[in-house]
Amino acid sequence: MEDVIKLPGTEDGKPARKRVRAPKFDPREEEETRRRNAERLSVLGGEDRSVGLLEELVFGAEEELLERLVEQEDEEEQAGALLVEDGDVSCDSEDDDGCVQTRKAAWVDDDDEQEEEVDMKHRYRRDLMKGEAELSMSNQKLQERMREQFQKAMGGAPSWADSNAKRKKKADDDDEDEDDELMRRTGNFVASSDRLPSGILRMKKCLHANSSRPSEDRLSAVQFHPSAQVVMTAGLDQSVSLFQVDGKTNPKIQSIHLERFPVHRARFSLGGDTVIATGLKNKVFYLYDMMEGRVTPVHNVRGLKEARVKEFSVRPDGGELLLTGTNGYLHLLTLKTKEVVLSLKVNGDVVGVAFSQDGSKVFANSEDGEVFVWDVRSSRCVSRFTDEGCVKGTSIAASPDGQYLACGSQSGVVNVYSQEACFNSAQPRPLKAVMNLLTSATCLTFNPSSEILAIASRAEDEAVRLLHLPSFTVFSNFPVSKRKIIYRTSCLDFSPHSGFLSLANNKGHAPLFRLLHYKDF
Numbered sequence: 001m002e003d004v005i006k007l008p009g010t011e012d013g014k015p016a017r018k019r020v021r022a023p024k025f026d027p028r029e030e031e032e033t034r035r036r037n038a039e040r041l042s043v044l045g046g047e048d049r050s051v052g053l054l055e056e057l058v059f060g061a062e063e064e065l066l067e068r069l070v071e072q073e074d075e076e077e078q079a080g081a082l083l084v085e086d087g088d089v090s091c092d093s094e095d096d097d098g099c100v101q102t103r104k105a106a107w108v109d110d111d112d113e114q115e116e117e118v119d120m121k122h123r124y125r126r127d128l129m130k131g132e133a134e135l136s137m138s139n140q141k142l143q144e145r146m147r148e149q150f151q152k153a154m155g156g157a158p159s160w161a162d163s164n165a166k167r168k169k170k171a172d173d174d175d176e177d178e179d180d181e182l183m184r185r186t187g188n189f190v191a192s193s194d195r196l197p198s199g200i201l202r203m204k205k206c207l208h209a210n211s212s213r214p215s216e217d218r219l220s221a222v223q224f225h226p227s228a229q230v231v232m233t234a235g236l237d238q239s240v241s242l243f244q245v246d247g248k249t250n251p252k253i254q255s256i257h258l259e260r261f262p263v264h265r266a267r268f269s270l271g272g273d274t275v276i277a278t279g280l281k282n283k284v285f286y287l288y289d290m291m292e293g294r295v296t297p298v299h300n301v302r303g304l305k306e307a308r309v310k311e312f313s314v315r316p317d318g319g320e321l322l323l324t325g326t327n328g329y330l331h332l333l334t335l336k337t338k339e340v341v342l343s344l345k346v347n348g349d350v351v352g353v354a355f356s357q358d359g360s361k362v363f364a365n366s367e368d369g370e371v372f373v374w375d376v377r378s379s380r381c382v383s384r385f386t387d388e389g390c391v392k393g394t395s396i397a398a399s400p401d402g403q404y405l406a407c408g409s410q411s412g413v414v415n416v417y418s419q420e421a422c423f424n425s426a427q428p429r430p431l432k433a434v435m436n437l438l439t440s441a442t443c444l445t446f447n448p449s450s451e452i453l454a455i456a457s458r459a460e461d462e463a464v465r466l467l468h469l470p471s472f473t474v475f476s477n478f479p480v481s482k483r484k485i486i487y488r489t490s491c492l493d494f495s496p497h498s499g500f501l502s503l504a505n506n507k508g509h510a511p512l513f514r515l516l517h518y519k520d521f
Contacts, residue, residue, distance in 0.1 A: 118142050127252065146293025149254050150242065196451040198468040201475040202516040203501075204247075205485070208509045209233065212252040213241055215508030221266040221277075222504040224495040229521055231495075231502060232275060233510050234266035240277055240288060245500060245521070247514050256295055258286055267314050269335065276321065276335075278309050285309045287335070301333055303340035311350075315376075317359035324350050330364060332376070342379055346372045352396035352408070352444075356419070363422075365396035365407055373422060383423055388415055388430055397444035397453070404431075404469065406453055408441030414455050416472065432472035436465045447494040447501075449518075456489040456503070464489050464503065485511055495521050 117136035120129050128145050129135075137145070208214070209222070210233045217236035224231050224245070230253065234240045238261050242253040258277065261284075266277040275288040283306065287296045301309075304323070311324035315332070320341070323331040328350060332342040348366035355362060361382075362374040369390035373383035387393060387407045395408035398419065405417045414437070415430035422428050439459035446453055450469060457463035464486055466475045479486050487505040494501055497520035501513045 122257065128254070143293035146254050147291055150290045150293070196449070196468065196517050198471040198473050199475070200477050201466060201468075203478070204514040204516060206247045206500075206512040206514050207250055209243055209245065209250050209502045209512040210241060210252075210510045211250055212243065213255060215239065215241075217262070217508060218490065218506045219504035219508055219510060220264055220490050222491060222502050222510050223266070223268055223493045224500065224502070225268060226270075226272040226496055228272065231500075231510070232266065232268065233504060234263040234277060235504070235508065236262040237508070238262055240266055240275055242290070245495070245512070247500070247512070250512070254293075256288060258295070261286070264310050265312065267312070270314060270316065270319060274335075276312070276314070278312060280310065281308055283308050298338055301338050301340060304331055304333065306331070311353070313353050313355060315359045316355050316357065322353055322355070322362065324353060328366065330362070342376070344374050344379070346370070351393050354396050354398040354405075356398055357400055357402045363396055363398055363405060365393040367393055369393045369409070371396070371407060371422070383426075385422065385426055385428055389413060389433070390415070394440050394442055395444045397446055399446040399450040399453075399469075400448055401450040403450060404446070404453070406444045406446070408444050408455070410440045412437035412439050412441050412457065414441050414444065414453075416453065416467075434465070434467055434472070434474070436474050437463055439463055443489060443491050445492055445494065447498045448496060449498055452494070452498070454492050454494075454501070456492055458488050458490050458506070461487050464492070497521050
């Protein structure tokens with residue numbers, strides 16, 4: 001019988017479906033075909049059971065084939081009926097060829113329809129893609145992806161941090177829990193029961209902290225997270241990046257790009273859930289909520305009359321920032337309300353600020369070489385002295401244990417004082433004048449246990465020294481290298497338990513060192 005194929009046209013612009021009718025078989029023709037094929041097979045291979053089976057598989061079972069076709073058509077019709085129950089059907093006639101099935105969304109959000117798509121092909125967002133289908137993404141979905149990525153990294157711990165990996169095999173479960181809790185805690189305590197020895201500092205050079213995404217310009221900030229194995233870098237390439245620290249691969253967690261905003265300084269908030277970033281010539285600064293993956297620009301601060309926001313410090317006991325203004329002004333503002341709650345004034349321009357351990361005192365070093373000590377609660381200057389031998393001040397740092405105060409100068413000399421003497425004397429004498437640098441001491445940082453004072457200058461390559469406390473001697477083996485690896489250092493930081501030291505240099509790298517004396521991160 002002749003095959004019939006019906007190709008109806010389209011009506012009212014609606015696509016029509018093609019219908020194919022299955023051929024009908026004549027029993028007499030079918031029997032004659034079986035007979036001829038059986039004769040051919042008998043000539044080739046003889047009459048046996050395999051011939052009959054092969055004949056049935058290749059030439060027979062037309063009736064079974066028709067039954068399967070009918071069953072498949074019934075299944076398709078049932079699936080279409082189920083689809084109709086979830087959507088709407090618009091028909092111009094009773095003929096189903098003219099029906100178009102459309103599905104309604106269960107929820108329609110006007111904001112989603114109006115939200116602009118973010119280009120995911122940007123070099124700072126490529127690692128957040130999970131396939132070519134995500135070449136663009138809504139802001140909301142991008143924030144969710146960043147939050148998931150950061151939370152995943154926060155929950156992990158590098159293998160090295162398990163300092164008791166071998167000993168735990170012989171310990172009971174209670175000891176394991178105590179060790180894990182110890183690694184999760186941060187604070188100002190010595191990780192080892194023994195004091196750090198002077199002379200030689202046992203250390204290991206690791207892969208750069210930002211090796212998975214080096215900066216395209218000078219790095220201006222590096223800081224370890226206060227409670228996780230994470231380090232943050234930022235720089236003049238307008239980016240802020242987070243990396244998980246394991247000392248081996250240091251994988252990148254995420255990066256954000258701040259358009260036309262070279263980052264001058266970036267720091268974690270007190271709890272470590274937010275990054276604060278300031279620029280070179282902007283009054284605007286940014287708050288990056290890592291858990292939410294949200295970047296918020298702060299355009300106006302109530303009570304702040306400064307033309308730009310550049311230098312700042314995070315108060316250790318609350319959610320406040322101390323901004324360094326012009327003409328000797330310091331402004332304390334709250335992150336919650338974005339307003340200035342206190343302003344302090346010193347003589348000359350401020351070149352460095354440091355908080356005491358409890359955040360109750362502020363040490364401010366002026367360009368004229370004078371040091372001012374302010375009580376934050378009473379807004380009163382409780383002490384003031386001249387840094388001995390200083391012509392022009394450059395930096396200042398206070399030790400976490402409340403014992404030392406270090407003041408840097410343009411000549412490279414760093415005077416280390418007793419904090420108690422600074423409170424009680426108008427002319428305190430330095431405990432030690434460190435003269436190992438020949439260029440301006442632009443960066444001073446104590447480690448969390450107050451056993452090391454790192455001194456650096458951004459004016460010369462490899463100009464970094466580590467001072468042992470309380471012996472006030474410089475470690476002789478740092479930096480020692482056949483080739484330059486540190487270069488010009490903008491800033492540096494120690495991990496929460498002094499297990500790592502990292503520096504930000506002018507090559508866009510963050511060299512990383514493992515301090516072997518300290519067993520925890």
